[in-house]
Amino acid sequence: xxxxxxxxxxxxxxxxxxxxxxxxxxxxxxxxxxxxxxxxxxxxxxxxxxxxxxxxxxxxxxxxxxxxxxxxxxxxxxxxxxxxxxxxxxxxxxxxxxxxxxxxxxxxxxxxxxxxxxxxxxxxxxxxxxxxxxxxxxxxxxxxxxxxxxxxxxxxxxxxxxxxxxxxxxxxxxxxxxxxxxxxxxxxxxxxxxxxxxxxxxxxxxxxxxxxxxxxxxxxxxxxxxxxxxxxxxxxxxxxxxxxxxxxxxxxxxxxxxxxxxxxxxxxxxxxxxxxxxxxxxxxxxxxxxxxxxxxxxxxxxxxxxxxxxxxxxxxxxxxxxxxxxxxxxxxxxxxxxxxxxxxxxxxxxxxxxxxxxxxxxxxxxxxxxxxxxxxxxxxxxxxxxxxxxxxxxxxxxxxxxxxxxxxxxxxxxxxxxxxxxxxxxxxxxxxxxxxxxxxxxxxxxxxxxxxxx
Numbered sequence: 001x002x003x004x005x006x007x008x009x010x011x012x013x014x015x016x017x018x019x020x021x022x023x024x025x026x027x028x029x030x031x032x033x034x035x036x037x038x039x040x041x042x043x044x045x046x047x048x049x050x051x052x053x054x055x056x057x058x059x060x061x062x063x064x065x066x067x068x069x070x071x072x073x074x075x076x077x078x079x080x081x082x083x084x085x086x087x088x089x090x091x092x093x094x095x096x097x098x099x100x101x102x103x104x105x106x107x108x109x110x111x112x113x114x115x116x117x118x119x120x121x122x123x124x125x126x127x128x129x130x131x132x133x134x135x136x137x138x139x140x141x142x143x144x145x146x147x148x149x150x151x152x153x154x155x156x157x158x159x160x161x162x163x164x165x166x167x168x169x170x171x172x173x174x175x176x177x178x179x180x181x182x183x184x185x186x187x188x189x190x191x192x193x194x195x196x197x198x199x200x201x202x203x204x205x206x207x208x209x210x211x212x213x214x215x216x217x218x219x220x221x222x223x224x225x226x227x228x229x230x231x232x233x234x235x236x237x238x239x240x241x242x243x244x245x246x247x248x249x250x251x252x253x254x255x256x257x258x259x260x261x262x263x264x265x266x267x268x269x270x271x272x273x274x275x276x277x278x279x280x281x282x283x284x285x286x287x288x289x290x291x292x293x294x295x296x297x298x299x300x301x302x303x304x305x306x307x308x309x310x311x312x313x314x315x316x317x318x319x320x321x322x323x324x325x326x327x328x329x330x331x332x333x334x335x336x337x338x339x340x341x342x343x344x345x346x347x348x349x350x351x352x353x354x355x356x357x358x359x360x361x362x363x364x365x366x367x368x369x370x371x372x373x374x375x376x377x378x379x380x381x382x383x384x385x386x387x388x389x390x391x392x393x394x395x396x397x398x399x400x401x402x403x404x405x406x407x408x409x410x411x412x413x414x415x416x417x418x419x420x421x422x423x424x425x426x427x428x429x430x431x432x433x434x435x436x437x438x439x440x441x442x443x444x445x446x447x448x449x450x451x452x453x454x
Contacts (some may be wrong), residue, residue: 006284007274016425017265017297021376024287027435028372029121029259030148031059031244040369041398043246048399050238051163053230054247057154058147062289063125064283065132067139068114070387074108074116077131079304080326081314086113088186093118094309095238097129097270101263101301103127105309109186109199122146123262128296130276130430149280157223161230162202162213162250165237168213170198173233181214183330184226191229193223226299248370249395255452256337257406259393261286261300261375281376287290287433289374291423291441292390300378305333306408335414337423338453339381339391341403342445349424349442364425364439369396371403373435379410380423381446388413391422391446402451407448 003009013020033055046052065073075082079094080403089110093214095103104127105122106428118125122145132139143154161170171178174189174196181187181200187194198214218226233243249366250297251258264270277283294300303325304310310333313325353362366371371394379391396403413420 007356014217021288026287035245037241044421046240047313051165052242054160054242056158061122062144064142069137096321235323252395263301287374290377290379292378308336338449339446382421
């Protein structure tokens, strides 16, 4: 039976959202561009030692908001303080539901005082677009979806350059002096006569590299010329072009969790929004995976404090979820940490996945460099056999020198050097997703770090 929206899909699944999403056939999020320019190991090393250039023009969704009420719209939808927001400003936008649980996040760009763009997976963009279209706002919304679901050419190119030599390369490529750009603001310059806007932000967690990255946007048809100019300028600085295999592993090093389960699958307050979301949206195909199988989808929801966004909450303005967050403020919160996986345990899991036959103890394959095999992967984290949190976004990077993941764990266990256990693989042989082979679960020791891994 066909369905017209997410609410109908949930009803058809008998209300069991966990089972519905754990058996969605979709794999992980698509990065539809060249997998490697050289090899993903050298590309990873480049952002820590020289510089890397990524083409972000295809995989993210951009949603544009323009009109006299745009600031009020975002102020009433975001936990952030937008009082001083405007042209050439940027924010890590965070939106929550009425109860204070995270709906989505993304980078908010101030293209003008009355025009913003919200860039990311599309989850947050869809949420704010819905508020704009159903609320009392004089705001026009324009969608520019990711390439894999977009029948039209993208509006702009988006390039990220990162690493200790990044600014030297841009200085050499641009037509004049590179303007000083404060962190998380945008500057303007030209490369080969092409107008560029660049956001100063970082994609890596290496100490000392916090302000050595620029995210550049410009006219789509001029993208190839700008890319070539940057590559030419980077020849003497060790610049590497980065592909789709290395790209998602940057999030592990920064500690950004791209895909927490969005908190709108339940509750009467979100019913109209679920009816708004079409069955072909990412939200309706939000494939869950991993060893953590919780009884209700609400058990997967997180607060901003749980994933490191507590600092962004400003109670001084009225916004959706303000009262819910206030009620949660004094309650215990989880803590985001990094988990360095034990090398010997990883080698055992890899060996058993490759060299044991089905039915002989084969483990779930540990893919490299990015190991998650669904949109939102949540693996059990144990202490003494008891569940103390979840592990997500697992990857291997040469800069860390091992597999690792981002943990969301009970605060009492968030201590540097604390050894915990990650359960790798799904129960009962695995779900029906095409990317999940029949396997047995395995335990991998993991050491906690409260700061980025090196």
